[in-house]
Amino acid sequence: MARKYREVGKAGWGYTALTTVVGFIYFFPVFWIILTAFKTRTDALAVPPKLFFTPTLDNFYSVFFRTSITTGNSQATDMGLYFFNSIFIAFTAVGFAVIVGTLAAYAFSRYPLRGNDTYLFIILTTRMMPPIVVIIPIFLMFRISGLAGSYWGIMLLYTAFNIPFSVWLVKSFFDELNPEIEDAARMDGSTERRVFFGFCIPQILAGLAATFVFGLILTWNEFLFALLLTGVDTRTVPVAMARTLGGEVGVDYGLLAAIVTLFLIPIFFVTFLLQNQLLRGVTFGTVKK
Amino acid sequence: MTDHTGTRRGFGAWLMDPKRRGALLVTPAIVILFVMNIFPLLWSFGLSFFNYKATSQRVPTFKGLSNYEKVLTDERTWERFQTTALIVSSSVILQLIVGFLLALLFAKAFPMRRIVLMLVLTPMMLSFVSVGVFFKLFYEPTFGIVSYVLNFFTTEHFVMLATPAGAIAGIVIADAWMWSPFVMLLVLAGLVSVPKYLYEAAEVDRASKWRTFWTITFPYIKSLLLLAVLFRTIETFKLFDIVYIITEGGPGSATETIAVFLYRNAFQFFKTSHSSALAYIVLFIVIVLTNLYLYSVNRRAEEVD
The missing domain is CATH 1.10.3720.10 (MetI-like)
Incomplete structure (x- = not known):
């Protein structure tokens, strides 16, 4: 049932390199979002946009937990x-x-x-x-x-x-x-x-x-x-993502990127x-x- | 009727008759679709002849065709249709070009093809909301990467989504990026269906590459390209999520597609009857397009056999 794919012509590793470059350009928006998910808030909003930075897992943590500023206790988000x-x-x-x-x-x-x-x-x-x-x-x-x-x-x-x-x-x-x-x-x-x-x-x-x-x-x-x-x-x-985007306090893109x-x-x-x-x-x- | 068990046995036997097996198996699907799709549609068809507002307690009165008249004579309706047509046509053309080029690139067999293909296929599987969020971030005037790159070329500060043309381009790019892989898949399916001996014959005849493409390859992908155009037209015609996230129809109403316009009318201004009438006009267009699509599907099925 899984029809074997019949390709037109064959090519070698050189062709793989070429297609990988093109594929990566196409994939770049997704790649950029994944990078943003690992950025701190300052890095995410940096001008010019940063390609190299110290990755952090904070965004993923704050998807599910929020640390209260006053008490320092962490609390589950919705x-x-x-x-x-x-x-x-x-x-x-x-x-x-x-x-x-x-x-x-x-x-x-x-x-x-x-x-x-x-x-x-x-x-x-x-x-x-x-x-x-x-x-x-x-x-x-x-x-x-x-x-x-x-x-x-x-x-x-x-x-x-x-x-x-x-x-x-x-x-x-x-x-x-x-x-x-x-x-x-x-x-x-x-x-x-x-x-x-x-x-x-x-x-x-x-x-x-x-x-x-x-x-x-x-x-x-x-x-x-x-x-x-x-x-x-x-x-x-x-x-929930769309609502985060419409927030009044300014959009937390790192958080959104982590959810995505x-x-x-x-x-x-x-x-x-x-x-x-x-x-x-x-x-x-x-x-x- | 009086003999309850008797009737039931009779009814059970009637129901289980092999003649009705097909109908019986289809029933659950039809019932659910009727309750959740057909019935609501009939309801809103009824509403489109009244002056009902979902927020008002007033008893609606019969208005005949006046809602349709209002919708069709409203200049804004035509503007929104034009906006939608512009977005749909530019996006579908862009998808065809990019999808076609990608297909030509990926038609060959090469090592790790499956994995490299993943890079191109992923956008199609993402949610509209994610794609909307991505592109909104890219178009962000101060730190967005698109604005950053554009600032190399123009000295003035460029805000992509602030001008009508820029906003439309922004939406078209996001949508075309997401759906070009779809066209690529269809074209790939066409490319691999070309019998190899035709290419060999062309080589023997020393036909030019260009000629080989138009006389051998193109006829095989023609019907699939048509399917791609129709399918993407139907889908892009409904474009809502991306617009809602990226521009919310702005600036002004420059990117307000017909779906966003309907949403506004129905759920922000609660012009329920008015928007039901418009919804029916939209539905009619989609039915015509779906008919065309299925006609082309059947024609292609005949060709392939």
């Missing part, structure tokens, strides 16, 4: 809670969306209904439309039902947000399987349930994992819904592991190769 919220909400909502999406994707792939394409189109449209369009009524709906600011509300919304993506992506994996194997299993007397769990699911496990991880990234990067529908206790990291850097670590792993599935993931399974 950032720990926001990181927990981001992870908890994303895992639950995406997990649920992938399960529901897989069932639907299997149906769309194996039991073509009349009007299948219409359903798939509507499903994709709900993902393509600007979130701002749907959020006006959702905001009112959440206000009336009391879901605003609760975990349930934002999780339900994120589940819906991830379903179109899951359906399309998982369907693209099901479509690649050979249905003759399933038919052969049916001939041998396997029940439909066994065909699904015993033959189809094991073959696309890697695809399901990819779908789950893509969903996680999309969800914990999401900003607009979180901005309008989370409360003080359910706030996610992107919203912490957020980067999982992204690096995922980008590396899913490189072969990346194209399919970002186009919702519409472009496979």
Whole structure:
């Protein structure tokens, strides 16, 4: 399934050096932020910008703890809670969306209904439309039902947000399987349930994992819904970051950079592991190769 | 109806009928999407015909199409559409150029390719908020690195985000930086799908590099480039987070995209009905674009098979 990448032509280490230089120029903004995360406040705001400095871990410490000026006691900030919220909400909502999406994707792939394409189109449209369009009524709906600011509300919304993506992506994996194997299993007397769990699911496990991880990234990067529908206790990291930016006392860029850097670590792993599935993931399974 | 268990067994059997298995499996997804997407959309469609304000207690009255009329005759709407169109087109063109060049660079096999590619692919996976924060820091007039570099070239103190053109450029650069890798991935997929024997044939014919590109390579990446343009247009059309973080639509309203304009109207001025009408116009555009996109996806699928 992980299609072996066929490159055009071969090159040696000299070419690696060239691409590394170009790649590094492209990567520079990220690199600069990581550097900023290790700078003291004076270094971060230095003119001209400093490339060499004595690194400090203070920013990372102050993401989670704040030292009181008067008493000298350190006290936990709310950032720990926001990181927990981001992870908890994303895992639950995406997990649920992938399960529901897989069932639907299997149906769309194996039991073509009349009007299948219409359903798939509507499903994709709900993902393509600007979130701002749907959020006006959702905001009112959440206000009336009391879901605003609760975990349930934002999780339900994120589940819906991830379903179109899951359906399309998982369907693209099901479509690649050979249905003759399933038919052969049916001939041998396997029940439909066994065909699904015993033959189809094991073959696309890697695809399901990819779908789950893509969903996680999309969800914990999401900003607009979180901005309008989370409360003080359910706030996610992107919203907390945006709020830090709007602070009145002057923006603490070192702190912000530290938060962004912490957020980067999982992204690096995922980008590396899913490189072969990346194209399919970002186009919702519409472009496979 | 009277025999409860009987009905249930009957209903259960009806439900589990293999004929309905497809529909049954799709149901949970459709139900959630209906509750969280379709129903709210219908609701706001209704609202767009009233004069409802989310902050006011007054009973809304029916206004017919007057909200649509107001939105469509409002000069500000057209200005915001123009701003959005300008940002979308410049960003997508920039993404195409940069993405294409990167793809040409990374099309070859070389040692450690996977790791070097990481450097280029990471921006696409970042959150809009992170990217917004990065670039806001770079554009910072006193200690931002972009301003620092620019000051080598101009003697006057240059504040990137203070002029409309500078602010738009700032947003376009941030967005294009983030999404050029996307175009690169699509072009790479096209480049590797070109059969090798065509290149060999071209070599035998001693065709020039330029000619080889236009007659052999380009036809294979053409459909993918179209997909890239449509997909990125749809996505950039929604641009909100980056603008909200970097400029908040300023200076003045120079970078206020349609999404930011909608957000302002709906959640700062609480013109709920008015913005619902505008939202529907936006939705219509996105549906047309999505249709075009899927049409191109299907056409390409036919080509590939």
